[in-house]
Amino acid sequence: MAPVERTTTDRTRSDELAAYWLPFTANRAFKMAPRLLAGAKDMYYRTAEGGRVLDATSGLWCCNAGHNRDPIVAAIQQQAAELDYAPPFQFAHPKAFALARRLAALAPGDLDHVFFTNSGSEAVDTALKIALAYHHVRGEGARTRLIGRERAYHGVGFGGVSVGGIANNRRFFGPLLPGVDHLPATYDRERQAFTTGEPEWGAHLADELDRLVALHGADTVAAVIVEPMAGSTGVLPPPKGYLQRLRAICDKHGILLIFDEVITAFGRLGHAFAAERYGVVPDMMTFAKGVTSGTVPMGGVTVRQPIHDAFMQGPRHAIELFHGYTYSAHPLACAAGLATLDLYRDEALFARAQAREPVFAEAAMGLKGLPNVLDIRVVGLAAGIDLAPVPDEPGERGYAAMEKAFHQEDLLVRVTGDTIAVSPPLIASEGEIADIFERLARVIRAVA
């Protein structure tokens, strides 16, 4: 391919930015007006130019304890000086066990065993593989089908994209995994618009699982995976009773139920896990992001006792699960995780999020009636605000809102298409919550 000609004047700035290919980003637009973050503390980022930006999205749904919290920073520094790395295959280090114990204690029911990964995507692919292997080791190897849901985001591995339900994440990447089917999304604007919390309408959509099972045969279905609340596609809380119904149908057919809690775990919905809020114990839960408050990459899968135990057979020296990552249970991530869980406990941040939920919901719903606001959904400390698309230019208004928020209002929000997502750190004060939505109101007016 011939190199593209560039003038000398183009070069200085753009050459500095050229090498880095940003993920899930409009690279050309970004490089024309970069949004560079150089520091952070508590609720605020500091830009490369010295500006102070209010973080309304916990980084990317992960810095739940706020930024650069002293105890977490200290734990990471100390760990780096003590043990940089330990191989996780056939060896381990004490903090891996300590963190697994803490996570098992936090998880509901008998979700007692933890398999560590480095991201949410890896956690999802790990959970799907454990589901398939679980049926295999029990002599039900024909159970290979996986069922996801439309509008789901389960990361970017081939497994996660296959069970995921976002067209743009799927259509460029070939046939993906075979034997995957999807439940319908639970969102219907006509029936649910401007609902605070879980909508009344939609529990019956769980019955679609019965239909898929009838179509494929229960003995071919391994697992169902859902986000208890779909975060990435715009904060879609589950209809009342929906998750309970999914649980019952899975039980009836011997299908494993996986909750992808990468966004919902660690306080986002006012509990350690969404499973607790909804009173439903899944067979596996994925987590990532908030486990280290975003400081060091880490993810994992929490697995129910009988699933784990089904693997513990065969010769003593035999590996029970042929799966793992070089950086599974990395010492820095484990140290960060332990310090983060301490902070969540010591500052009662999950209960604090629960207590703030009504104030947050009221402030979010205050945007109703502003130009182009089609719907607002709010649950826990998460809000999704749908803006009407510019005719024939989907995503344009959302992108403009994100840019204006950053450059004109010193506010960091996340947009997906024309939907704005707000999910501040759990330490947000009532004043900071009000501030976020006041700035956002100005942004929404500015992009009208």
Ligand SMILES: Cc1ncc(COP(=O)(O)O)c(C=O)c1O
């Ligand atoms: C529900 C869910 N699963 C998986 C992922 C993927 O996580 P990661 O980006 O750490 O791979 C995300 C990320 O937002 C998520 O929201």
